[in-house]
Amino acid sequence: MKYDQKLPIAILILGLIGAGAFAQDDPGKQLNKLLAEKTGKRLQFSFEFRQRLEDRTGQVFGRDRDLAADYIRLRFGASLKPVSWLKLSALAQDTRAPLYGLPAPGNVKDPLDLQEGYIEMFAASQRGVGMTVGRQMINYGDTRLIGSPQWAYTARTWDTARLYYVTKKTKFEFFSLSPIVPRGTEFNRPVLGDRIWGTYNTFREVVGKTVIDAYALRHDQNRPGGFTGVGSLGINVFGSRWAVPLPRNFRFTAEGVLQGGHVGPLTHRAQGFAGQVGYKTSMAGKPVDLANEYKYASGTDPSSGKDGTFDQLYPAAHDKLGHIDLIGWKNIHNIRSMTTLTARKGWNVVLMYNASWLADTRDALYNAQGRAIVRSAAGTAGRWVGQELDLYTNYQVWGMSLGAGIGQFFPGTFVRNMTPGARSRLLYLSTGYSF
Numbered sequence: 001m002k003y004d005q006k007l008p009i010a011i012l013i014l015g016l017i018g019a020g021a022f023a024q025d026d027p028g029k030q031l032n033k034l035l036a037e038k039t040g041k042r043l044q045f046s047f048e049f050r051q052r053l054e055d056r057t058g059q060v061f062g063r064d065r066d067l068a069a070d071y072i073r074l075r076f077g078a079s080l081k082p083v084s085w086l087k088l089s090a091l092a093q094d095t096r097a098p099l100y101g102l103p104a105p106g107n108v109k110d111p112l113d114l115q116e117g118y119i120e121m122f123a124a125s126q127r128g129v130g131m132t133v134g135r136q137m138i139n140y141g142d143t144r145l146i147g148s149p150q151w152a153y154t155a156r157t158w159d160t161a162r163l164y165y166v167t168k169k170t171k172f173e174f175f176s177l178s179p180i181v182p183r184g185t186e187f188n189r190p191v192l193g194d195r196i197w198g199t200y201n202t203f204r205e206v207v208g209k210t211v212i213d214a215y216a217l218r219h220d221q222n223r224p225g226g227f228t229g230v231g232s233l234g235i236n237v238f239g240s241r242w243a244v245p246l247p248r249n250f251r252f253t254a255e256g257v258l259q260g261g262h263v264g265p266l267t268h269r270a271q272g273f274a275g276q277v278g279y280k281t282s283m284a285g286k287p288v289d290l291a292n293e294y295k296y297a298s299g300t301d302p303s304s305g306k307d308g309t310f311d312q313l314y315p316a317a318h319d320k321l322g323h324i325d326l327i328g329w330k331n332i333h334n335i336r337s338m339t340t341l342t343a344r345k346g347w348n349v350v351l352m353y354n355a356s357w358l359a360d361t362r363d364a365l366y367n368a369q370g371r372a373i374v375r376s377a378a379g380t381a382g383r384w385v386g387q388e389l390d391l392y393t394n395y396q397v398w399g400m401s402l403g404a405g406i407g408q409f410f411p412g413t414f415v416r417n418m419t420p421g422a423r424s425r426l427l428y429l430s431t432g433y434s435f
Helices: 006-022 027-039 413-418
Strands: 043-057 067-083 086-096 110-122 128-136 158-166 170-181 194-204 211-221 233-245 250-263 270-283 286-297 332-344 347-358 364-366 372-375 384-397 400-411 425-434
Touching (some): 027 043, 384 413
Antiparallel strands (some): 043 067, 043 425, 067 086, 158 170, 194 211, 211 233, 270 286, 286 332, 384 400
């Protein structure tokens, strides 16, 4: 589609001018340094401006219209520590989508609202018992199940209560989370009928420098909370993540998840796995990081009489199964290969390849938000979903960032048989500044 380019170009130029102006001295950092000196590190401010101009064609394999728009996010926050064990934090956020063309949904346009507002009580030594209550952006582990994706236009946040105990090598945490749903012109409120509660624990240097996470969670959702079936959803999630550094610059990360409970009247039994092998080397004197990953999430076999579709909860899903974010971690096999070149300090170039196929041909293909895109009830449309190739870069200096990228999805048999079969493409240019 065609659109007026004057506004996004003007914003981009302002961003580049700002980058030059700040290259010698970042005023945001200088402000916080001055505040730290004057207040004894009790008061800190934060600010973020982010703009991303996108052109998306062949959306959802041609099922949705092409879309070109400019996405802008502004944030301003402050934190205060009146005493060493108490922190008060607030963050306002305003997101807009100029040139969207249609009434913009809440996930891309959410005028001024409260993104964070919480109280944290914790010892100054960061050891012992602590508690956080309020609205907060949260990430656990590799954010495969629970995360606040900063790539997203609005970025998910939660109303939460968290209680934790921390030692030098361990953290035991108990929490309850309810996701915030952007409501456009209304104040954003939690969806209390949709909540995740349980425990997430981390153990460091158990064997060498290995980090182990172990968690037991419960996902409850009723009809007011968004469940669309009969009755309610109640899923138990048991999992563990291992991050193991290996000799000769290798590393290994694995995460396994088992699920039980019920989805409406059906018994729920599902599982998921992700494993990655990484290696750091150099090319022409520049650092290079190589990572190869396999992911699996179960689907439903209709003849079993049970629900077997993996519940991906609320992940920070960007880049997990492709840069375009077409596919979710449900009923899927995925192979990802990622090469990251550090051209210079603050400047990375990434080449990524993804290949995906269905775990069960009679279950649906799901999007990054976990909703079904299309299903072949007879399982005759094939298993091969397709492959994606992405190339993108990001440069950061003194709080400024400049990024660009292109991604192309090549449909496989299943997508060609069940959708218009378009080659979904993303092209973008972004600027930002934060402190």
